[in-house]
Amino acid sequence: MKKDQNKNLPIDATDRVASGGLLSRRLFLNSAVATTAALATTRAAYGQEIVGEGQEDWTLYPGSDALEYGERSRFEAERVKKFVPPITEANQAFYDLRTTNASSLTPHQHLMGTITPSGLHFSVTHHGVPDIDPDKHAVVIHGMVKNPLKFDINALENYPTITREYFLECSGNSGVLWGETARDVQLDRMHGLVSGSQWTGIKLSTLLDECGVSPDAKWIIAEGADSGSLSRSIPIDKALKDSMIAIAQNGERLMPQQGYPMRLFNPGFEGNTSIKWLRSLYVSDKPVMSRFETSRYTDRMPDGKALQFSLEIDVKSMITRPSNAMSLPKHGLYEVTGLAWSGRGKIAKVEVSVDGGKTWAEAALEGPVHSIMLTRFRIPWMWDGGSAILQSRATDEFGRVQPAREKLIAARGRRPSYHFHGIQSWGVDTEGKIKHVYA
């Protein structure tokens, strides 16, 4: 039997901002909503008993010592990344063979705020994670430059750094949504190839200035030191605008999975262009047409052509709670929250619908809103126990609106594999179970 868990909420008609129970985003700011049950004070007079009677052990006994590097509570051990493909007994041997091409997915259903902890940042590797000795690693900048230069991590650390919050997304994120049927995959398997971090590095333009770049330069070919020497061509205008060589993530040096000791970071571009374990930047007047910009990471269109250098991440959003990693135990008041991002700039607006897109209400954005960074949105929702379809729709500062899935497919077909950014739907049934649906 379901109960209304917030019977006494003072909600009037003006709080209802769209059908299906969506409430004004201002409602949670109202102190009347933040009802706190009065704590029952049932302490009896214990007489001769010790005063700690009834306390938990961790209150009664001294805890463990400090650690050189902190770790999470053992009760959080299951809040980790999943792998692509899922490892099963049947494919274990095969997986062992191809661990060099592994993806791990950020579990957004467990996360709050907008910064992804470094250890939960998604990672895609095509040739495994190299174990680089920073004393033997350096990046060279060469080609159409006056002075080819070499920088190791100690040299880079001497430069004035910039620190920015940026999201990073693999262009394959949400790719399952190109499919014809709505596959039953959880939030992290669907949208786990996007994360947000604070990145610290040296602006690439600073180093390029020291090298003296030819005015005829049009591209920079970046190569990594992994066992595939992964490479991509970066347009020179991007490199001079806001690319950086990142040396730290969330305040500490990069993790090996994120490119230790140095990686290229191209804000707002598809993830694989931000070459990890960076060791060469060749300034050129033409792209190199590497494997990863021809046979991979090109988007097939319905007319048989494929888009190449589809580099910028489009405006996009996802609802992380409620999502299909959980269910709604009883009807009543919930918060619909999620993340929105755009590779071009700031998120200007996120709208939420609980009736499959018939009506929309504007969600509150949790500030400060950073350019090219995850932005959290939230809106209260009074679930009446009926079936519902939850959707979110983001708009960026340039007025680009996240498209409906069917409109995206109408324009680009079903074959692109990459850059899915349409609206995604969570279907809620009368039992409170949540499923990925096409709506």
Place this chain on the structure above:
Amino acid sequence: MYMRKTLIIAGLLMSTQMGVAQESRFGVPATQADIDKRFWSVFPDGEFLPEGEGNVAEGAELFEYNCNLCHNYPDENDPNKNAIGKLFGGHETMGTDNIDRTIGSYWPHPTTVFNYIRRAMPLIAPMSLTNSEYYSLTAYLLHENGIIGENDVINKDTLPKVQMPNRDGFVNAYPDIPEKYRTKQ
């Protein structure tokens, strides 16, 4: 290791047009050895392709020993068949939703084959063959995809001239995708 003359000469010619570079604060001059160790790219016009030469027969033998383990799936029903890049065939899948993006059906530039396999293959021992051996493997891969004849040789002059079946299959999407593929609100 391979030809750098073009680069060096081009660099000398260009230096007169460039703005005066400021003194590097903490970088050090990159020597040719520093660059050669880190730079493995070859371009579609043949720039940086090394000396050496390969043929299909030698490539077939090298493929058997170095590549077959992962890239040969005799069982078409093997669910892992396409998990590692399928290299041959796939022409019949062009224009369908589930295309096999093979060298023959999809790759637009022949130099990409050499560029990729020399830096990245064999998977467990990249850069373990000679330039001529990588040319031979390139020749075998192109021949098995029906692109070159079995007696053709591949070197820095012949490779850039190979015509790939899907060479006109791509359109540039930077800085924005062509109008026809944009979504209408």
